[in-house]
Structure formats: structure tokens, C-alpha cells
Amino acid sequence: MNLLPQHTAQNKYRLNIGSFAKIIWHQIKELIWPTTCGACGQIIAPLPNHNTSALCPACYHKLTIITPPICQHLGTPLPYDLGKEAHSPAALASSLHHISRVRTASLYKGTAQTLVHNLKYRNMPQLAQLMATLMRQNFNALVTDKSILVSVPLHPVRLWQRGYNQAELLCHQLENYSGCIHYPALKRIKNTAPQVGLTKQQRQENLQNGFKLAPQFIGLVTGQNVILVDDVFTTGATAQACAHQLHLAGARTVDLAVFATVPLA
Numbered sequence: 001m002n003l004l005p006q007h008t009a010q011n012k013y014r015l016n017i018g019s020f021a022k023i024i025w026h027q028i029k030e031l032i033w034p035t036t037c038g039a040c041g042q043i044i045a046p047l048p049n050h051n052t053s054a055l056c057p058a059c060y061h062k063l064t065i066i067t068p069p070i071c072q073h074l075g076t077p078l079p080y081d082l083g084k085e086a087h088s089p090a091a092l093a094s095s096l097h098h099i100s101r102v103r104t105a106s107l108y109k110g111t112a113q114t115l116v117h118n119l120k121y122r123n124m125p126q127l128a129q130l131m132a133t134l135m136r137q138n139f140n141a142l143v144t145d146k147s148i149l150v151s152v153p154l155h156p157v158r159l160w161q162r163g164y165n166q167a168e169l170l171c172h173q174l175e176n177y178s179g180c181i182h183y184p185a186l187k188r189i190k191n192t193a194p195q196v197g198l199t200k201q202q203r204q205e206n207l208q209n210g211f212k213l214a215p216q217f218i219g220l221v222t223g224q225n226v227i228l229v230d231d232v233f234t235t236g237a238t239a240q241a242c243a244h245q246l247h248l249a250g251a252r253t254v255d256l257a258v259f260a261t262v263p264l265a
């Protein structure tokens with residue numbers, strides 16, 4: 001008696017029922033919660049997996065994705081390919097000595113700026129998946145077999161107000177992609193005033209002694225290549241303050257992965 005063909009047919013039948021139910025559920029979800037552009041909110045064609053946010057064609061074209069050639073220190077685009085050790089004038093003038101390399105998906109303008117704003121201030125944590133996907137290519141250049149991820153923390157009061165830490169959301173997505181472990185090793189101990197509108201020196205003073213390493217993570221950071229993760233790189237003052245604490249704890253190197261960067265003047 002050969003049971004195999006009958007069982008195979010039953011399994012195939014169950015699979016077809018399962019696939020059919022998934023398609024129907026997908027259609028119902030599209031009717032109730034249609035896929036919308038993460039930047040402008042316009043309804044767009046649904047994606048096959050229906051799990052991620054997406055961009056409409058107009059917003060996608062207003063996204064400046066960074067591709068080589070790039071500055072090896074700041075990760076910003078260069079007009080010419082000047083070789084593997086090429087540094088931009090801004091990198092040569094910068095005092096970002098606690099950070100080895102910055103890698104970023106996009107320049108902070110147009111759609112990238114809108115995505116950051118929506119993620120942080122319009123209660124759209126689901127955008128982290130799309131933004132981390134866009135970060136992935138340049139982020140991969142930082143990953144080694146000794147890499148760990150550390151997110152730039154929010155002060156507990158700010159975290160309570162927002163409900164989530166946008167840098168931690170990006171970190172979780174990058175953890176899934178890369179397999180690098182995320183350690184929430186840093187704590188923000190000063191609820192500093194918003195950094196927008198401050199000069200570089202004012203930002204540094206604002207952040208002085210603003211972070212500390214949680215004692216239970218000290219041994220885990222020692223000797224590791226830390227990839228610090230944040231949403232935006234502006235003057236680098238926040239990243240510098242975090243990286244300083246990580247170096248004090250014995251981190252071998254500290255790199256920075258961000259979604260968008262405002263090039264240093």
C-alpha cells in the first residue's frame with residue numbers, strides 16, 4: 001500500500017487552503033489599512049509581504065541615497081573616486097576623534113528629513129523597518145565578527161513621552177539583518193535641552209557628562225568593535241559623548257551608523 005501520494009495530496013490541499021486564506025486576509029487588510037507612503041501618506045500599491053512601509057515614486061525620487069565614492073571617515077559623498085583612504089575636507093577639519101567611521105544611508109534633506117520627522121514626532125515607529133533597509137548597504141561595511149550594536153539612548157523622561165527610542169528601533173532591525181547583538185549599554189543621565197539651533201560648542205557643553213555605561217555591560221563592551229546607532233548625524237556631539245564612554249569601557253573601536261547625515265561644514 002502506498003500512502004505517500006495520498007499524504008502528499010492532503011498536504012498540498014492544506015497548503016492551498018493556507019495560501020488562499022493568506023491572500024484573502026491580505027486583501028482585507030489592504031481594504032482596512034491600505035499601504036501608504038511613509039513620507040507623504042499617499043496610498044500606494046501593496047507590497048508582497050505587507051510588513052514594511054514603503055515610499056511612493058515621488059518621495060523615492062526625493063531621497064538622496066549615498067553611494068560610493070564616499071569619505072572614509074564621515075561617509076559623505078565625494079565628487080570623485082580618490083581611492084580607499086579618501087577623506088573629505090570636512091573630515092580633515094573635524095574633531096570627531098572618538099568615532100572611527102560614520103556610515104549613513106542618506107543626506108538629511110527631502111524625503112530623508114520627512115522620514116526622520118515622522119519616525120520621531122508623528123508616532124510612526126513602523127518606519128524603522130524601511131529606514132533600516134535603506135541603511136543596510138552602507139552599514140554592512142562596518143560589520144566584523146567582533147561587532148556589537150549599541151543604540152544612542154533617550155533620557156527616561158523623553159522615552160516616556162515618545163513611547164519608544166527611534167535609535168533602538170533601528171538597532172533592532174539592523175540586529176535582525178546582521179546577526180550582531182544589540183546591547184542597550186548606554187544610559188542618558190541628563191535630560192538635555194533640544195540640540196536644534198545650538199552651536200557646536202553649546203551642544204558639546206549641553207552633552208558633557210550626559211551619558212554613562214550601565215555597569216552590567218562593561219565587560220561585554222571591552223575589546224569589541226562597537227557600532228553605535230542613531231537616526232541623524234548633525235555635529236557629532238552626541239555620538240562623540242557616547243563613544244567617549246564606550247572607549248572608557250575598553251571598546252576596541254567605535255563606528256557610527258545613522259539613517260541620515262547633515263554634512264559638517
Ligand SMILES: [Zn+2]
Pocket residue numbers: 037038039040041042055056057058059060
Ligand atoms: Zn510619498
